[in-house]
Amino acid sequence: FNKEQHRFVAGEEWQRRLLQASVPRSRGLAFPPAPSPEELSSNLLETYLPETVYSANTTLKDRRDVMAALERAKSPVREVVVRGQTIWTVHPMNTQAWRTIGRADEPEAFVDFAFHKDPVKRDAARELLNLCLNERLRLEGVIWSVAEEMFIYRPRAGEGRRVRKSVRGDRRETKMGLLHVTPYQGRIVRCRHAAMVAQFRSIGCKYYLQIEPTWYFSRGGWKHPRWEDLIRGIRLMQKEREFHAALRLWREILTQERDLVRGEYPFLRFGNYLRFEAPVSIPDELWRKTSDLSLEAADDQDDLMFSK
Structure with missing residues (x-):
């Protein structure tokens, strides 16, 4: 404020200027803290698409007829999409089956097929990716449940023992449960299976697998009769740390390399979760406040769902 250059006008702006002018020089200069960037991780798993898609013209009616013909020819192919009289698959069509x-057509790059201007091809590409995901997870003992619309860990050896998996963390490796068994008086009263709801998302010129970890409860090989109450209870107990741990578990499953027990699936691979960098650090209080509000909203919705 300079009384020779500035004209005094009553208001908030001039109050601020007068207060600044009244601060003694002995107090020195004060600067706000320098912004510290923060890395944020999402639940979008980077997807490496198949290299090639193969197509053929057929006189068969639908996918059911095509799959029946492949079974008669003793072909193990399951990743098949049929639209009208056109078949698409990720397997080469040079076999007798x-x-x-x-009649086979010229093969096409899958990335061009997935981002084609024709919506029919884009829809077929997404369905092919879902079929590839089914086959990829089948190698890990994870199956697609049509009734529950989710992927569920169901080991072939049965549900009589606990199953844990080594998961790489930022600092160390930990064991996480794929199957939790609860015994009581010599019998198994319930099993808690690791499960997830997954959906492919196209962002820009890339595909990602959006993963929502959850659980599935069973008893005697069937869906537990109190499944709704059990899943509601575990949602109340889970916090952000458990959610991120479950995301790491599914990343470990989907990026598992070939070994002596597990074969390699060549048509679909995954990388790491999509990460962002915020220009400033976000206070933990804001994260917790948002999470608490989301949890309360979810609880209210659960109360509505389970009161029916």
């Missing part, structure tokens, strides 16, 4: 089904 395919020659009896249709």
Whole structure:
């Protein structure tokens, strides 16, 4: 404030200027803290698409007829999409089984197929990715449940023992449960299976697998009759740390390399979760406040769902 250059006008701006002018020089200069960037992780798992998609013209009616013809030819192929009289698959069509089904066309790069301007091709590409995901997870003992619309860990050896998996963390490796068994008086009263709801998302020129970890409860090989109450209870107990741990578990499953027990699936691979960098650090209090509000909203919704 300079009384020779500035004209005094009553208001908030001039109050601030007068207060600043009244601060003694002995107090020195005060600067706000320098912004510290923070890395944020999402639940979007980077997806490496198949290299090639193969197509053929057929006279068969639908996918059911095509799969029946492949089974008669003793072909193990399951990743097949049929639209009208066109078949798409990630498997080469140079075998005798395919020659009896249709006339093969020129192969196409899958990335061009997935981002084609034709919505029919884009829809077929997404369905092919879902079929590839089914086959990839089948190697890990994870199956797709049509009734529950989720992927559930169901080991072939049965549900009589606890199953844990080594998961790499930022600092160390930990064991996480794929299957938790609860015994009582010599019998198994319930099993808690690791499960997830997954959906492919296209962002820009890339595909990501959006993962929502959850649980599935069973008893005697069937869905537990109190499944709704059990899943509601575990949601109340879980916090952000458990959610991120479950995300790491599914990343470990989907990026598991080939070994002596597990075969390699060549058509679909995954990387790491998509990460962002915020220009400033976000206070933990804001994260907790948002999470608490989301949890309360989820609880209210659960109360509405389970009161029916």
